[in-house]
Amino acid sequence: MKPAGFAYHRPATVDDAVAVLAEVSPAGKVLAGGQSLVPLLNMRLAAPEHLVDINRLTELAYVRVDGDEVTVGALARHADVEHDDAAYAVLPLLRDTLEHVAHPTIRNRGTTVGSIAHADPAGELTAVLTLLGGTATLRSMRGERTVAAADFFTGPLTTCADADELVTSVTFPVPEGRTGAVWTEVARRHGDYAVCGTGVVVTLDDDLRVAGARSAYVSMGPEPAVLDLTDAVAGAMYDDADWAAAGRLAAGRLEPDDDIHATAAYRSHLAEVLTARAAGDAARRAAVA
Amino acid sequence: MSAAEELYEVSLVVNGVPRSATVPARRLLSDFLRHDLELTGTHVGCEHGVCGACTVLVDGRPIRSCLQFAVTVDGAEVTTVEGCTRPDGELGHVQQAFRECHGLQCGFCTPGFVTTITAYLEENPAPTADQAREAIAGNLCRCTGYQNIVASVLRAAELRAERA
Numbered sequence: 001m002k003p004a005g006f007a008y009h010r011p012a013t014v015d016d017a018v019a020v021l022a023e024v025s026p027a028g029k030v031l032a033g034g035q036s037l038v039p040l041l042n043m044r045l046a047a048p049e050h051l052v053d054i055n056r057l058t059e060l061a062y063v064r065v066d067g068d069e070v071t072v073g074a075l076a077r078h079a080d081v082e083h084d085d086a087a088y089a090v091l092p093l094l095r096d097t098l099e100h101v102a103h104p105t106i107r108n109r110g111t112t113v114g115s116i117a118h119a120d121p122a123g124e125l126t127a128v129l130t131l132l133g134g135t136a137t138l139r140s141m142r143g144e145r146t147v148a149a150a151d152f153f154t155g156p157l158t159t160c161a162d163a164d165e166l167v168t169s170v171t172f173p174v175p176e177g178r179t180g181a182v183w184t185e186v187a188r189r190h191g192d193y194a195v196c197g198t199g200v201v202v203t204l205d206d207d208l209r210v211a212g213a214r215s216a217y218v219s220m221g222p223e224p225a226v227l228d229l230t231d232a233v234a235g236a237m238y239d240d241a242d243w244a245a246a247g248r249l250a251a252g253r254l255e256p257d258d259d260i261h262a263t264a265a266y267r268s269h270l271a272e273v274l275t276a277r278a279a280g281d282a283a284r285r286a287a288v289a
Numbered sequence: 290m291s292a293a294e295e296l297y298e299v300s301l302v303v304n305g306v307p308r309s310a311t312v313p314a315r316r317l318l319s320d321f322l323r324h325d326l327e328l329t330g331t332h333v334g335c336e337h338g339v340c341g342a343c344t345v346l347v348d349g350r351p352i353r354s355c356l357q358f359a360v361t362v363d364g365a366e367v368t369t370v371e372g373c374t375r376p377d378g379e380l381g382h383v384q385q386a387f388r389e390c391h392g393l394q395c396g397f398c399t400p401g402f403v404t405t406i407t408a409y410l411e412e413n414p415a416p417t418a419d420q421a422r423e424a425i426a427g428n429l430c431r432c433t434g435y436q437n438i439v440a441s442v443l444r445a446a447e448l449r450a451e452r453a
């Protein structure tokens with residue numbers, strides 16, 4: 001099918017973009033990579049009156065590493081973030097996760113910020129931003145604000161962004177201390193949306209004992225939530241911790257839904273197994289960090 | 290929307306040739322190529338990004354032409370399956386490999402595979418069989434069962450190396 005008609009705007013600067021958004025609000029939608037929005041337009045599940053195309057805002061096409069954080073501008077494609085060696089050096093979790101986000105052809109166009117602004121409960125980057133305690137920066141004519149991931153995602157496909165706000169960047173902090181981080185997921189086919197996916201960060205103390213473990217999920221609830229798994233494994237040696245117990249703790253706290261792809265019971269089972277596996281791998285990474 | 294839809298002039302360099310047409314903003318790149326420029330080699334299967342039949346190269350990178358508005362990529366260089374030939378018009382290395390390896394049956398999916406594989410081999414000139422399989426994982430084919438397409442990727446890499 002074809003999209004319904006819309007008024008098209010292609011601002012050349014961020015200032016122009018927020019001015020247009022303010023003018024057409026609340027009838028405007030930002031068009032970034034189009035990899036989530038255009039399918040909705042083609043199927044006529046969405047028919048916004050105004051589209052504000054941000055593909056000319058080259059000032060936002062950046063991936064920046066500042067010591068202990070990686071900031072991604074709104075026009076950086078998934079592929080740009082994935083292939084950024086400086087970002088990989090400080091935060092390998094980004095590349096490791098992006099390899100699971102759709103197929104390379106989709107990643108060539110889709111933006112990392114767009115996938116966070118889209119807030120799909122199956123979108124890996126939403127979980128990673130929440131897991132790391134990251135932030136989103138929003139601009140409008142009213143000013144700029146930076147919002148913690150935990151407050152940014154307010155439900156499935158919904159965020160706290162107002163209709164006149166542009167998400168200009170997101171910032172992923174590098175976890176502190178001796179940490180390892182792993183993303184793992186099960187999908188029908190590599191690159192498809194995951195039936196269940198999890199990212200786990202494990203922190204070790206100087207004696208290589210577990211000091212902390214936390215996890216976040218996709219396809220396991222309406223919005224990304226972080227679970228603290230430390231109680232199940234605190235104080236154990238990194239290679240001797242009861243990660244299965246951490247998996248059980250996680251599965252007990254998640255309340256997935258049934259859908260055409262999987263039953264809730266199968267999802268819970270996957271969460272238990274994948275959490276244990278990812279946590280063990282993360283601990284081994286932390287030990288050699 | 291209102292009856293008089295605003296029109297935009299979109300200019301692209303398609304397979305090395307400057308082309309332009311005047312279209313509404315909602316014209317998908319896939320339809321721009323097929324309807325406005327009459328380059329019907331690019332196929333449209335699902336129109337929501339899943340099948341990969343519509344894949345073309347924009348500034349050298351494969352993208353889904355059904356998920357872009359032509360106006361968004363105004364000014365870009367586009368390569369379609371029609372541009373994946375040799376300069377003399379003979380079959381290019383990927384096309385030749387598909388012919389030799391029986392990499393197509395009905396041919397509906399083929400344009401998307403040819404563009405995807407052409408770009409892939411530029412970055413990875415000597416893939417393993419596993420890498421070849423991963424390279425085509427984003428494209429669907431309802432006929433071949435994929436084995437001969439994997440073989441075509443490997444053969445295309447050989448042909449490309451021979452011709453270099």
Ligand SMILES: Cc1cc2nc3c(=O)[nH]c(=O)nc-3n(C[C@H](O)[C@H](O)[C@H](O)COP(=O)(O)OP(=O)(O)OC[C@H]3O[C@@H](n4cnc5c(N)ncnc54)[C@H](O)[C@@H]3O)c2cc1C
Nearest residue numbers: 030032033034035036037102110111114115117123167338
């Ligand atoms: C076949 C296929 C498979 C996919 N598989 C996966 C997958 O496994 N995992 C995954 O995470 N994603 C997947 N995706 C989606 C992909 O990651 C998208 O690129 C991403 O979700 C949206 O980014 P975009 O730049 O394309 O945004 P768009 O599609 O342009 O926009 C999406 C939404 O976000 C809003 N938006 C975008 N940017 C901004 C901004 N800067 N400020 C405010 N609002 C904004 C838009 O208004 C729109 O509502 C898949 C897509 C396809 C087509």
Ligand code: FES
Nearest residue numbers: 334335336341355
């Ligand atoms: S027609 Fe574009 S991906 Fe199917």
Ligand code: FES
Nearest residue numbers: 394396430431432
């Ligand atoms: S050859 Fe028929 S769909 Fe691939």
